[in-house]
Amino acid sequence: MSRVAWIVAVSLVLILYLSGLSGMGLVGPDEPRYASIGREMARSGDWVTPRLWGEAWFEKPALLYWMTAAAFRLGLGEELAPRIPVALLSVAFLAFFFFIIREKFGQSAASYGTAALATSAGWLGYSHVAVFDLPLAATFGAAMLLSLNWIESGDARRLPAASALLGAAVLSKGLAPLVLTLPLLWCGRRRIRDLTTARVVGAFLVVAAPWYVACWWNNGTPFVMKFFVEHHLGRFVSTALQHAQPFWFYAWVLPGAIFPWTPAATGLFRRSFYGDSKRRFLLGWVLWCFVFFSLSTNKLPSYVLPSIPAAAALIGVALAEQRNARWTLAFVAAGLAVVGPLSGVLPQALAGGISRAAIPPFDWRWLWPLPAAAAIWVLEDRGFRFMALAALTFVLAGGILFLKARAIPAIDAAYSARPLWEEIERSGGARDVCVAELHRGWRYGLNYYSVAPLPDCSAAPLRREIRQAAGGVPYLALAPGGK
Numbered sequence: 001m002s003r004v005a006w007i008v009a010v011s012l013v014l015i016l017y018l019s020g021l022s023g024m025g026l027v028g029p030d031e032p033r034y035a036s037i038g039r040e041m042a043r044s045g046d047w048v049t050p051r052l053w054g055e056a057w058f059e060k061p062a063l064l065y066w067m068t069a070a071a072f073r074l075g076l077g078e079e080l081a082p083r084i085p086v087a088l089l090s091v092a093f094l095a096f097f098f099f100i101i102r103e104k105f106g107q108s109a110a111s112y113g114t115a116a117l118a119t120s121a122g123w124l125g126y127s128h129v130a131v132f133d134l135p136l137a138a139t140f141g142a143a144m145l146l147s148l149n150w151i152e153s154g155d156a157r158r159l160p161a162a163s164a165l166l167g168a169a170v171l172s173k174g175l176a177p178l179v180l181t182l183p184l185l186w187c188g189r190r191r192i193r194d195l196t197t198a199r200v201v202g203a204f205l206v207v208a209a210p211w212y213v214a215c216w217w218n219n220g221t222p223f224v225m226k227f228f229v230e231h232h233l234g235r236f237v238s239t240a241l242q243h244a245q246p247f248w249f250y251a252w253v254l255p256g257a258i259f260p261w262t263p264a265a266t267g268l269f270r271r272s273f274y275g276d277s278k279r280r281f282l283l284g285w286v287l288w289c290f291v292f293f294s295l296s297t298n299k300l301p302s303y304v305l306p307s308i309p310a311a312a313a314l315i316g317v318a319l320a321e322q323r324n325a326r327w328t329l330a331f332v333a334a335g336l337a338v339v340g341p342l343s344g345v346l347p348q349a350l351a352g353g354i355s356r357a358a359i360p361p362f363d364w365r366w367l368w369p370l371p372a373a374a375a376i377w378v379l380e381d382r383g384f385r386f387m388a389l390a391a392l393t394f395v396l397a398g399g400i401l402f403l404k405a406r407a408i409p410a411i412d413a414a415y416s417a418r419p420l421w422e423e424i425e426r427s428g429g430a431r432d433v434c435v436a437e438l439h440r441g442w443r444y445g446l447n448y449y450s451v452a453p454l455p456d457c458s459a460a461p462l463r464r465e466i467r468q469a470a471g472g473v474p475y476l477a478l479a480p481g482g483k
Contacts, residue, residue: 015397016124017128023412025445026130026418027416031129032445034068035081036447050065058215064086068130087128090127093309094118097114108319109313112319113312133305135173136169136306137305139166140180143169145309150162151278156191159195159200163195164204167205170208174232182284235297236298249294250293254304260396265311268283289310324381326376326378333396334369335369337366338366340365342407343406345359346403348414350411351415372395376388416445417449421449433454434460435457436457436458436468438466438468439468
């Protein structure tokens, strides 16, 4: 790549990943809860025991909390402090991903694969929210990619670094990354002793063990029962966490996570494509993530994120080897025709569920990607491969920026507690405000912005109440008899 191409690519990635991070308040039940814990770590200086409004909270390990706390210590705002560390980690992984794939599969495969990963719905979407899934996927993905030399030739020099990154993955989301390494163990089974050397095991323990030991030392049995029994074993076998989904759940989530590159995955269904150990390893990585999380009783769309780097790498290799990828690239571009209706559906789906989201009336402007797809088809067909990929990348970036510009303000209004909190502050503050029946997502969001949790109206009736219409956005109202 030329210097100009590098500058353009890096600038485009930074715009895609850093723009709009503060355009909406923290959303859902998880993001404000995790951000509150990180903020408390920064305030208290206790970097061992996660605490949610004074109570020990052992749902997840500490890496995201540390990232958030460090950002708060730097003086970043209520939205940027939780989100910008995740976005920057994602950008760093994209650069790492490009160099590793280029080293193992060539420049063309790295260009296609990085473009696919950077603009895929799953990777890009979870790079904009402060939850644990992207840090897990980035650290686990880096560990697996650093193992490619060992898989291919038995070169173990990078294994200590891979082991340290696996330790960081265990600090990101618990013990699941250890189970997800099964394809690595299988593909390297003839050299398995390399993984038991002091350098490799020591690198993992130096990174992963100190926090677990310290948290157990400070909190004892409650940490073990809550963290390992309830949130590891229980998440896998119990329906108590209310995320139960059918076995086939990820059969539609995984194709959606790699959208709009889903058409490019058709090139992976050729047995002859998997003629070397590196490709078989990447395939095993994708399939085992899919199977393992499908076996779990509780399923969330984000669980499949650790498989996306391997899927993007395979897509990049497949496209690089296609003699003429005109139809594939054109279909990828044409898929952006969904961006128009999606910008209207997405805020409603997040706020009230996909069944309550109404598709906006048809607008001919939604079809703008079709002439762009035709132009990309012509460029690829005439042999201008770099220009075709560059054009596709700019088209995808334009669609993503359009979606962000349209959807982020609507998501803020429909799914974030920030606008309501701003209304409370404008009308005199929260001293006379209590919370009636409210969905936990809204409750966590309000408590994040209020810093101190708002009281329940049932326990402390006050002049103004926060109420919620059935399935709707909360609103501030006078209590019965209030003035």
